[in-house]
Amino acid sequence: MSVVAPPATWTNATGNLANMPSECGNLGLVSANPCSGMVIAGVAKAGLWATEDGGKTWNKLGTGQGSAVITNRISAVVYDPAHPGTFWESGIYNAGGVYRTTDDGQTFEQLGDVTHNDSVSVDFTDPERKTLLAGPHEATSKMLRSTDGGKTWTDVGKTLPSSAGFCTATQVLGPTNLLVGCVGGGVFHSTDGSSWTSVGSKGVEPQPLLASDGTLYWLGAQGGVNVSTDHGQHFAETADGNLAPGIVGPVSPVELPDGRIVVLGKDHLLISSDKGQSFKPIGEPLPYPGGGYDGARGPAYSARTRTFYVWRWDCGNSVLPDAVMSAGFDYMKE
Secondary structure, eight states, X not given: OOOOOOOSXXXXXXXXXXXXXXXXXXXXXXXXXXXXXXXXXXXXXXXXXXXXXXXXXXXXXXXXXXXXXXXSEEXXXXXXXXXXXXXXXXXXSSSBSEEEESSTTSSOEEOTTOBSEEEEEEOTTSTTOOOEEEXXXXXXXXXXXXXXXXXXXXXXXXXXXXXXXXXXXXXXXXXXEEEEEEXXXXXXXXXXXXXXXXXXXXXXXXXXXXXXXXXXXXXXXXXXXXXXXXXXXXXXXXXXXXXXXXXXXXXXOEEOTTSOEEEEBSSSEEEESSTTSOOEEESSOOSSOBSSTTSXXXXXXXXXXTEEEEEOOOSSSBOOTXXXXXXXXXXXXX
16 A cells, blocks of 8 residues: 655644643653554653544543553653564653553553653563663662563662763663663663663763664764764764754654664754764754754654654643644655
8 A cells, every 4th residue: 555645844743632731741752653653642641642644633542441541741652673562651750650551552551660750761682571771850870670571670770970960861782781871971881780881971861762773872961962883882972063063952863764863953853874973954944943941852753654753842731732743755855
């Protein structure tokens, strides 16, 4: 079946989420499932919502019998590459901090008693998905690890230096290969979950991108891109504010089907074909400026529908009428 390309210009994809009652941080994240056409948005106090028609209609997830109720301010979604219906969600405030679904969002299970989490990451080298890291919100010298799939959690961040600032971004590469990103102190690596070694000096946030070729991309807390090509053993800044002046954070990069990397710029999406060494603008100007308290966040990219998404939130008590915007330009021509 052929796929009709969406409009190349940015269009409003907020649909029935517009003006939905919420709170500060009302629409925290848009995430595209790489295994389907589903795109997920998290609304504070109102849970997770999914669209498969480009944002015309959003349907609430977690409505199945026995599902846990998600009310947090979403911070991350992690998809299982081997099981298309399984993904994890983390969030801050309002009850649970980490949830999992195995039925494509019909029902969710709260994992343990952790709350107020900026991130979650999972060991996908283990078929049983036992090892997880969850980053406590704006925390220093604290990091939560589970070795039983999320049933119980242990603080393994006590030796992280307080001078590193908030260490809340996480990446699990294996049961003994753990990475934590800190806003002030860079990236730290652990092989035992108790001691941490610095592998990158630049502050980073939020979640990194683990690309299909194994390269890790972590955006800098003050802009720029930090890259590891040796499975997280070392990170080096490939583009700072001068080399890539349009890059803003905190947002996570996305990988396109052809392997190129896209990040959010101040007024355009920016693309790199040389592993983050350089970037150039693509597509139409952003529908609202990137970065800042109430600026654009993103991007998300749905490969199935060839659509980019950006989003924004404020501290009002309802979702903004133009909180989610989408565009479907042909990046291959850029």
